[in-house]
Amino acid sequence: MNQNNHTRVTEFLLLGLSDDPQTLLLLILLFLGVYLGTVLGSLLLIYLVLTDSQLHTPMYFFLCNLSLADLGLSTVIVPQAVIHMLTRRNIISFMGCAAQIFFSIVSGATRCLLLAVMSYDRYLAICNPMHYSIIMTGKMCGQLALGCWVSGIVTSSIDTLFTLCLPYQGDNKIAHFFCDMPILLTLASGDIHKAEMTIFFMGIVILLVPVTLILMSYGAIILAVIRMKTTSGRLKAFFTCGSHLIVVILFYGTLIISYMTPKSSREQMK
Template sequence: MNQNNHTRVTEFLLLGLSDDPQTQLLLIVLFLAVYLGTVLGSLLIIYLVLTDSHLHTPMYFFLCNLSLADFGLSTVIVPQAVIHMLTKRNVISFIGCAAQIFLSILPGGAQCSLLAVMSYDRYLAICDPMHYSLIMTKRMCSQLASGCWVSGIITSSVDTLFTVCLPYQGDNKIAHFFCDAPILLTLASGDTHQAEMAIFIMGVGILLVPVALILVSYSAIIVTVIKMKTTSGRLKAFSTCGSHLIVVILFYGTLTITYMTPKSSREQIKQIAVFYGIINPMLNPLIYSLRNKEVMRAFRNAVKKRES
């Protein structure tokens, strides 16, 4: 491609995480193993929630949606990164790059909202159990889940449009292993202030607002748990919330650094992206399944049915 300042970029070159062949081989094995774990874990949770009647509750309905978001996010990022490392052809078209930005932010944005909804669900279950079944009806759960996915679509649409509508001329080398809005802005030829502000505002809506709701919910939960008279009741309440809190801290911490701090270095963005885009989707099913007795019980029942 002609790299003069008047040539509009039609494709990008993804530089990846490393140029060293041995390091790339290690990354291929790691990425494939993690992706396999993500796919198996996410699909297993979705299967168990759909087939086991004991898991037909609001909490597991939202967990099913969360697993779907994990599966989508990982699938958008990992297979292409592995193919690029295997084929040594790291080129992606401008349209393909825009599509990857949209499709990676969509499940990520939905997951942000889902984590907030799940904290609200735990708040009702622990702080207002008498009205829980009246509030968290099937219709309400469907509306909340739909709202989460719509929020992801809106966020990804705004971030993608403001990013790809900028002029890109000359430099087409992306110091990343996939197309991500913050790092793509560094290649834009025009003023990126409006795009950065749009991404920041979307970040406030999809990151900080849910975090605020989660903090309010868990503040009320902690107060309620402290007031419980029995130790068993406290342990049960904390066990149902512990997995969710771990996921919240890991997910929001990495995304906030990427999308709320535009001045983050390229290397920092790449390292954080490995965690929230590849590692975190694999950890979520493990955290929720290994720490959840009902999910493990449903898994054992499914295995027994297959054996019989």
């Protein structure tokens, strides 16, 4: 492909993780193992929730939606990465890259909002148990889940549009194994300030606002747990919320660093 500065990029070259055959084999096995585990785990959880009436609760309903978001994110990235490693042809079309960015952001943004909704669910269950069943009705749960997915689609549409409307000329090498928006911005030939500011604003809406709500919810939960008189009640509350809080810290921390750090700051860190 002609790489002069006046040629519009029609495909990207994914540099991947390694060129060593033995390392690639290990990566393929690792990726397949993680992906199959994600698929089987997500489908098993959804099946159990659908078939077991005792699991027809708001918490497991949101877990099913979270599993769907995880499954979508893994399916958008992993199969294509494995195919590229097997064929050693790491080329992806411009539209293929656009689709990968769009669907990965949909899954990621939806997961961000679902984690916030789940923290609110735990807050109501622990801090306001008398009104929990009145507030978290089936209709309310459905509306919250639908709102998360619609917001994820809107966010992804805006971020993808502002990213891909930039001119891409010359350099088409992506130093990653899939199309990721922050890395793609570094290849843009024009001024990316407007795109960065838009993505930063959407990050505030999708990342910082939910994180703030989660921290407020868990602050109230911790106070409520401290006031509990029984040790068993405290342990049950911590067991219910502990794993969710760990996922929140790891997930949001990674996304905030990746998507809310301007290009100039990332270049300085390099």
